[in-house]
Amino acid sequence: MRKxxxxxLAATAGVASIALLATACSSDDPKPASTGDATKDSKPxxxxxxxxxxxxxxxxxxxEYTKTHPNVTVKQTVAAKSExxxxxxxxxxxxxxxxxxxxxxxxxxxxPELIQSSDKFLDLNSDEVEGRWLEFKTxxxxxxxxxxxxxxxxxxxxxxxxxxxxxxxxGLPTDPAEVAELLGGDGATWDKYFEVGKTFVDKSESxxxxxxxxxxxxxxxxxxxxxxxxxxxxxxxxxxxxxxGLYETVTGAQVQELSAHLGQWSExxxxxxxxxxxxxxxxxxxxTGPIEQxxxxxxxxxxxxxxPGGGGNWGGSYLxxxxxxANAEAAKELAAWLTSPEIQVKAFLNAGTFPSQxxxxxxxxxxxxxxxxxxxxxxxxxxxNRYKAIKVTPFKGPNYFSIHQTxxxxxxxxxxDKSADSAAAWQGALDAFNALGL
Amino acid sequence: xxxxxxxxxxxxxxxxPRQPRRVGFSQTLSRWDVKVSPYLYISPxxxxxxxxxxxxxxxxxxxxxxxxxxxxxxxxxxxxxxxVDVFKQKDFWLSLRNTLSIFVISAVPxxxxxxxxxxxxxxxxxxxxFWRMGVLLPYVVAPVAVGxxxxxxxxxxxxxxxxxxxxxxxxxxxxxxxxxASHIAIATMVxxxxxxYNALIFLAAMQAVPRELYEAAIIDGAGRVRxxxxxxxxxxxxxxxxxxxxxxxxxxxxxxxxxxxxxxxAGGASRQWLTTTLYLYNTGWSGQYNLGRAAAIAxxxxxxxxxxxxxxxxxxxxxxxxxxxGPGKKVKRQSKRYDSNRTSA
Numbered sequence: 060m061r062k063x064x065x066x067x068l069a070a071t072a073g074v075a076s077i078a079l080l081a082t083a084c085s086s087d088d089p090k091p092a093s094t095g096d097a098t099k100d101s102k103p104x105x106x107x108x109x110x111x112x113x114x115x116x117x118x119x120x121x122x123e124y125t126k127t128h129p130n131v132t133v134k135q136t137v138a139a140k141s142e143x144x145x146x147x148x149x150x151x152x153x154x155x156x157x158x159x160x161x162x163x164x165x166x167x168x169x170x171p172e173l174i175q176s177s178d179k180f181l182d183l184n185s186d187e188v189e190g191r192w193l194e195f196k197t198x199x200x201x202x203x204x205x206x207x208x209x210x211x212x213x214x215x216x217x218x219x220x221x222x223x224x225x226x227x228x229x230g231l232p233t234d235p236a237e238v239a240e241l242l243g244g245d246g247a248t249w250d251k252y253f254e255v256g257k258t259f260v261d262k263s264e265s266x267x268x269x270x271x272x273x274x275x276x277x278x279x280x281x282x283x284x285x286x287x288x289x290x291x292x293x294x295x296x297x298x299x300x301x302x303x304g305l306y307e308t309v310t311g312a313q314v315q316e317l318s319a320h321l322g323q324w325s326e327x328x329x330x331x332x333x334x335x336x337x338x339x340x341x342x343x344x345x346x347t348g349p350i351e352q353x354x355x356x357x358x359x360x361x362x363x364x365x366x367p368g369g370g371g372n373w374g375g376s377y378l379x380x381x382x383x384x385a386n387a388e389a390a391k392e393l394a395a396w397l398t399s400p401e402i403q404v405k406a407f408l409n410a411g412t413f414p415s416q417x418x419x420x421x422x423x424x425x426x427x428x429x430x431x432x433x434x435x436x437x438x439x440x441x442x443x444n445r446y447k448a449i450k451v452t453p454f455k456g457p458n459y460f461s462i463h464q465t466x467x468x469x470x471x472x473x474x475x476d477k478s479a480d481s482a483a484a485w486q487g488a489l490d491a492f493n494a495l496g497l
Numbered sequence: 498x499x500x501x502x503x504x505x506x507x508x509x510x511x512x513x514p515r516q517p518r519r520v521g522f523s524q525t526l527s528r529w530d531v532k533v534s535p536y537l538y539i540s541p542x543x544x545x546x547x548x549x550x551x552x553x554x555x556x557x558x559x560x561x562x563x564x565x566x567x568x569x570x571x572x573x574x575x576x577x578x579x580x581v582d583v584f585k586q587k588d589f590w591l592s593l594r595n596t597l598s599i600f601v602i603s604a605v606p607x608x609x610x611x612x613x614x615x616x617x618x619x620x621x622x623x624x625x626x627f628w629r630m631g632v633l634l635p636y637v638v639a640p641v642a643v644g645x646x647x648x649x650x651x652x653x654x655x656x657x658x659x660x661x662x663x664x665x666x667x668x669x670x671x672x673x674x675x676x677x678a679s680h681i682a683i684a685t686m687v688x689x690x691x692x693x694y695n696a697l698i699f700l701a702a703m704q705a706v707p708r709e710l711y712e713a714a715i716i717d718g719a720g721r722v723r724x725x726x727x728x729x730x731x732x733x734x735x736x737x738x739x740x741x742x743x744x745x746x747x748x749x750x751x752x753x754x755x756x757x758x759x760x761x762x763a764g765g766a767s768r769q770w771l772t773t774t775l776y777l778y779n780t781g782w783s784g785q786y787n788l789g790r791a792a793a794i795a796x797x798x799x800x801x802x803x804x805x806x807x808x809x810x811x812x813x814x815x816x817x818x819x820x821x822x823g824p825g826k827k828v829k830r831q832s833k834r835y836d837s838n839r840t841s842a
Contacts, residue, residue, distance in 0.1 A: 146782065153567050172786065176568040324760035325673075326648055330655035461784050464763065471766035476674040478767060487767070494586055495785075 104386050105132045106393050109160035111144040115406030124396060141166055152179050156383025161390035165209060167375045170199045171455045177202035181380040181387050183210055188395055195452040196415045200377055209377030210398040213412035215343030216445035217371040220350060224359030225338040229262040239365035252367040256317040259338060266319035266337040271309045271474035272467055273323055277341040278305045280371050280453050287456035296492040306466060310473040310481040322475045329353050343373040344413035344442045351432045362436040370448030375415060413442045458497055465491040561792035579793035591768045592776040600748035603684035608740060610692050615699035616725055632693035643686050644757030651682040673759060679770040686754040695740050702736035703729060741813045742806055749802045750774050773798050
C-alpha cells in the first residue's frame with residue numbers, strides 16, 4: 060500500500076483517538092496541586108523539559124539545577140521545529156495531558172488558543188516571580204481570571220538591521236548611531252522610514268525592505284486591539300479602518316516601490332540575502348540568527364538602535380507547566396528557576412535568545428554582549444533599549460491569527476504574487492473574513 | 498502452462514466424503530480446524546483493521562455531526578451543519594479543483610511512465626539489480642525532503658528550473674503564483690516519488706507473464722511494440738487495476754508535497770495549491786481548530802475517493818479488456834494452441 064493511504068488511516072485514527080481520549084478524560088479534574096514544597100522531599104524525581112529550536116538550555120546549565128536540588132534530574136527533549144512541538148502539545152492536551160513533559164515550552168503566538176484552555180495548565184503566579192517581566196510579556200499569558208499559565212523566557216524586541224555597504228553605495232550614512240538618527244531616532248515614524256527608503260532606492264539597485272508582510276507585521280504589533288475588541292469579539296474587517304489604513308499603506312504605490320516583493324522564509328527570500336536583494340529588515344533579536352545563516356560571505360550587516368513608531372515585539376517564548384503532570388509543583392519550581400534572570404542571561408550567551416526579564420537587562424554579561432557578524436554591534440544594549448521602548452501590549456484574542464491570515468494573504472497577492480491589485484485583494488480579504496463565519 | 502491447465506481435479510473430489518459410523522470428538526475438532534482455522538489465521542488483520550481503520554472512520558462520522566474543538570473537545574450535536582458549512586466554504590471547492598487537477602496531472606503520466614519503465618526493465622539488461630534499485634531510489638527519500646529539494650528547484654526567482662528555461666529564452670514560470678504551474682510542480686514531486694515504485698510492481702507482474710506467449714508472438718511475426726500491447730498489457734491487467742486504484746487513493750490524498758511547497762503551508766495566498774487533505778488539516782489543527790468541520794471534510798473526501806475509485810475501476814476494466822479482445826486475444830489463443838501442442842508432443 061502507498062504510504063499516503065496509511066497516513067489517511069493514521070490521520071482518521073488520530074482524530075478518533077484524540078476525540079475518544081478527550082471525552083474519556085474531560086471529566087477528570089486536573090490533579091490538585093500538592094501542597095508544600097515538592098523538592099524538599101528526598102524522593103528522587105526526573106523532570107522533563109520540552110523545548111524547540113534552541114532555547115540555550117545546555118546540559119551543563121540543566122545540571123546546575125541538580126546541584127541545588129539533589130533529588131531532581133532534569134532532562135530536555137528538543138523538537139527541531141516549533142510547529143512539531145505545537146502539534147505535539149495541542150494533541151496531547153486534547154487527550155487529557157498524558158505523555159506531556161513536566162515543563163512545556165510554547166511560543167507567544169500559541170497563547171490566544173491555549174489561554175482558552177487555561178485549566179489544563181498550572182497557575183504559575185507566585186510572589187517569587189512578581190514583577191520579573193514587563194507587562195507586555197505577562198499579559199498574553201494571563202487568563203481572564205488572573206491565572207498565569209506561562210513564564211516568559213525570551214522576547215523579540217525589534218530594531219532595524221541594515222546593510223552598511225549598500226547604504227554607503229547609495230550615499231547614506233553607515234554608522235549605527237547616524238543611521239538611527241537618519242531614521243528619526245526616538246521619534247522615528249513609519250513615514251520617515253519610507254521617506255529614507257525612497258532616497259535609498261533612487262540611488263540603488265536594491266530594494267529598501269524585504270517583504271511588505273513583514274512591514275505590516277511590525278505595524279500591526281503596535282496596535283492595542285488590531286482585529287478584536289479587548290473583550291474578544293472580532294471587529295468586522297470591513298469596518299476596521301485602522302487595519303485598512305495600514306493595509307493601504309503597505310500595498311500602496313509609494314511603499315510597494317520600496318519592496319523586494321519576497322515572502323519571508325521562502326526560497327527566493329533566502330536566496331536574495333546573497334544577491335543584495337534589500338538593504339534593511341525589521342529585526343527582532345532572534346532574527347539576527349537567520350540573517351547570519353543566510354548571509355554567509357556578506358560583511359555589511361549592522362544594527363541601528365531605532366524602530367519606527369516606537370518599540371515593537373515580535374515573537375518570544377514561555378515555559379508552561381501542564382496541570383496533569385505527576386510532579387507539577389516541582390516542575391513549577393524548575394520553570395521559575397529556568398526563567399530567572401541569571402539563567403536567561405546564560406541562555407542568551409548560549410543561543411542569542413534575548414531575555415525577557417527586566418532585571419537581566421542590567422546584567423553586565425548582557426550589556427557587554429556583542430555580535431561579531433553584525434560588525435560587533437552591542438546587541439545586548441541595543442535590544443535592551445528596544446525592549447524598554449515597547450509600550451503597547453497588543454491584544455490577541457482567539458481569532459487573531461485567522462483574521463491576520465486573511466489580511467496577510469491579501470498583502471501577499473499584491474506584494475509577492477502580483478496576482479491582484481490592492482483593492483481587489485482587499486475584497487478577497489473581506490470575503491475570506493466572512494467565510495470564517497465569526 | 499499453468500494458465501491453460503484444465504479444471505479437472507474437481508471430479509476427483511466428488512466421491513470422497515464417505516460418512517464414518519461414529520464421529521469422535523477429535524474428528525469434530527479437526528473439522529472445526531479445517532473450517533475455522535483459516536479465519537483465525539487471517540483474523541489479526543481484520544481485528545487490527547477494525548481498531549485502526551473501520552472504527553476511526555465511523556468515529557469520524559460521529560465527530561462530524563457535533564460541534565467539536567481540538568482543545569475544548571465535544572460540543573453540541575449539530576446534525577449536518579458541519580457539512581453545510583463546508584459546502585459554503587469557497588476554499589473547499591477550490592481544494593477539490595486543486596486535488597482533482599493535481600491527481601490527473603500526477604496519476605496519468607505516472608502510470609504510463611511506470612509501465613514503460615517496467616517494460617524496459619523487463620528486457621535482458623546488464624546489471625539488472627542496479628537498474629531496478631535505481632528506479633526505487635526516489636521512493637526511499639522522505640516526502641518532506643523531496644518537497645524541500647523541489648522547493649528549491651521550483652523557486653520563482655532563484656530556482657534552477659526557471660534558470661534552465663531562461664537559457665532557452667523562455668520566460669520564467671511563476672510556480673508559486675499560477676495555479677496550473679503550481680499543480681505541475683507538485684505533481685512532479687509526486688511522480689518523482691511514485692513512478693519507480695509503481696514500475697517495480699508492474700515489473701513483478703510482467704515477469705509472471707509466461708515467456709512462451711512472447712515466443713509465440715515472435716513466431717507469429719509480432720514486433721516488440723505489438724507484443725507489448727497484445728501480450729504484456731492484457732496479461733498484467735489485474736496489476737494495472739491495482740495500481741490505478743492505489744494511485745487514485747494516494748493521488749486524492751496528496752498532503753506532504755503541497756504542505757511544504759511554501760513556508761506557510763496554507764496552500765498559497767489565493768489557495769492555488771490547497772488540496773483537500775491540506776484543507777482538512779488546516780481546519781482541524783491550525784487556525785480554526787474545528788475538528789467537527791475537519792471530520793466532515795474527511796467524510797466528504799472519503800466519499801469522493803470511493804466514487805472516483807469506482808469510476809476508475811470501471812474504466813480500467815474496460816480499457817484492459819478492450820485491448821485484450823481483437824488481435825490480442827488471437828495471439829493468446831494461438832500461443833495456447835502452440836503450447837498445448839508442445840506439451841502433448
